[in-house]
Amino acid sequence: MSAPDAAPAAVAGARKPGLPDARTLHTRYLLSLGDDALIYAQRLGEWLTHAPQIEEDMALGNVGLDLLGQARSLLTRAGEVEDAHPRRDEDALAMLRDEREFRNVHLVERPRGDFGQEMARMLWFASYQYELYTALLGSADATLAGVAQKAVKEVAYHRDHATQWVLRLGDGTPESHARVQAGLEAVHPYVQELGEDFDAARWASEQGVGVLPSSLAASVNAYVGEVLEGATLVMPDEPRWHARGGREGVHSGAMGLLLAELQHIARSHPGATW
Amino acid sequence: MSETSWPLFEVFVRPKRGLSHVHAGSLHAPDAQMALRNGRDLYTRRQEGVSIWVVASEDITASSPDERDSFFDPAADKVYRHPTFYEVPEDVEYL
Numbered sequence: 001m002s003a004p005d006a007a008p009a010a011v012a013g014a015r016k017p018g019l020p021d022a023r024t025l026h027t028r029y030l031l032s033l034g035d036d037a038l039i040y041a042q043r044l045g046e047w048l049t050h051a052p053q054i055e056e057d058m059a060l061g062n063v064g065l066d067l068l069g070q071a072r073s074l075l076t077r078a079g080e081v082e083d084a085h086p087r088r089d090e091d092a093l094a095m096l097r098d099e100r101e102f103r104n105v106h107l108v109e110r111p112r113g114d115f116g117q118e119m120a121r122m123l124w125f126a127s128y129q130y131e132l133y134t135a136l137l138g139s140a141d142a143t144l145a146g147v148a149q150k151a152v153k154e155v156a157y158h159r160d161h162a163t164q165w166v167l168r169l170g171d172g173t174p175e176s177h178a179r180v181q182a183g184l185e186a187v188h189p190y191v192q193e194l195g196e197d198f199d200a201a202r203w204a205s206e207q208g209v210g211v212l213p214s215s216l217a218a219s220v221n222a223y224v225g226e227v228l229e230g231a232t233l234v235m236p237d238e239p240r241w242h243a244r245g246g247r248e249g250v251h252s253g254a255m256g257l258l259l260a261e262l263q264h265i266a267r268s269h270p271g272a273t274w
Numbered sequence: 275m276s277e278t279s280w281p282l283f284e285v286f287v288r289p290k291r292g293l294s295h296v297h298a299g300s301l302h303a304p305d306a307q308m309a310l311r312n313g314r315d316l317y318t319r320r321q322e323g324v325s326i327w328v329v330a331s332e333d334i335t336a337s338s339p340d341e342r343d344s345f346f347d348p349a350a351d352k353v354y355r356h357p358t359f360y361e362v363p364e365d366v367e368y369l
Contacts, residue, residue: 053280055301055312062315164308 019199022207027082028103028200029210030144031093032247033132034074035104038094039255040125041067042262046112056115059161063122066154073147080143095266099255103200106243107190109255116176117183119165124187126159127223128194131216140208163227170231181233189239195220198247282331283309285316287323293368295327306330 019025044064051057075090082088088096107125112118133155136148169180195217204210228235245251265272280302286295298317303309309328318326337345349355 053302055303055316059312059315062319161311164311168304168308 019203022203023081023083025200025203026141026207026209027078029204030074030078030081032103032198032200034071034078034093035102036108036125036129037067037074038071039102039104039258040108041065041071042258043108043110043112047118050112052115060118063158063161066151066158070147070151070154073143077141077143077147091266095263099251099259100249102251102255102259103247103249104251105190105193105246106252107187107194109246109251109258110187110190111254113183113186114179115165116169116180117186119162119169120180120183121187121190122158122162123166123224123227124191124194124220126155126162127220128216129155130159130223131219132211132213135211135216138208139210141210144209159223166227166233167231170228170233177232180231184228184233185236188236189242192239192242193244193246196244196247200247280304283313283328284331284334285309285313286327286329287313287317288325288327289323291324295325298322300331303328 020028041064044060044067047060047064048057051060071094072090075093079088079090079093107121110121113121130152133148133152136144137152139145139148166180169176171177195213197212197214201210201213205212205215225235243252282300283303283306284300285298287298288295298313301309301312301316303312306328310326313326313328317323
């Protein structure tokens with residue numbers, strides 16, 4: 001280029017070199033939100049017949065179905081924004097993407113632990129989703145704002161469910177206290193990723209479409225901290241390592257097995273209905 | 275955890291404003307607050323209600339089947355207790 005000083009001006013305001021276009025970033029942002037919901041819905045489905053009582057099977061199943069509903073709307077919207085040819089609908093995005101194309105955090109793909117650990121995970125995740133959807137009520141993406149409006153009531157209930165259990169387990173018997181505390185320790189290295197910014201979220205935040213995860217962290221920490229205090233539990237120390245890379249499609253071994261179970265029918269019998 | 279370790283609660287759901295709570299069923303829960311939430315999950319999944327009551331089953335005093343004859347049969351021939359001699363206006367819905 002003959003005028004080297006003109007070139008940077010032409011891309012002023014754009015992001016660092018090599019960053020994908022707006023459509024791609026918007027799609028990725030929606031996929032991140034949708035994949036968190038989809039993968040956690042799948043994990044919660046595993047609790048059916050495994051919860052302490054049939055009533056709790058039902059409660060966890062309901063939470064999972066709420067999340068599945070959110071995932072359906074978010075993935076459908078992601079397919080619209082992506083506008084691929086042919087367009088990918090919710091089923092194509094859920095069932096026909098490979099592991100590296102999923103953008104969920106590691107917290108939701110972790111294998112199922114005991115009930116105390118599940119309530120620790122749900123407390124963190126639902127608290128995060130509550131702050132997220134509250135912030136997204138004013139999204140410039142009208143569909144996303146609509147999803148948030150419905151979802152914020154659902155996740156308020158999820159957060160309450162986890163809160164009620166953490167209070168009871170923490171302030172219950174020595175056994176329940178020790179197990180939920182161990183659950184909190186086990187999930188702690190996966191919590192920080194929820195509040196980490198990524199390229200698509202930075203773009204979405206600048207455009208008023210989304211919100212920076214880092215802007216939610218203080219409220220999430222404050223809520224969880226208050227619950228733990230009421231439950232006579234202690235916030236685990238800062239972990240020596242923490243999970244990362246989920247938003248870029250880097251996952252753990254557990255993710256492949258989860259996807260195999262989630263996707264194998266749809267892939268073995270393409271287009272099957274009943 | 276054994277199936278009998280949580281107490282039983284009876285759940286009453288009010289389907290809409292103006293109606294009374296109706297017994298919907300029973301469930302197990304560790305305490306009343308959790309019973310309320312379980313009741314929400316089990317009995318209002320399809321928008322059946324706007325209000326839920328739960329009460330510990332052991333707190334309910336119920337009539338016994340053995341007492342049925344003495345409790346209820348004497349009312350059978352007291353036709354004058356029924357307000358059958360009044361005209362009910364057509365647009366009175368819940369009477």
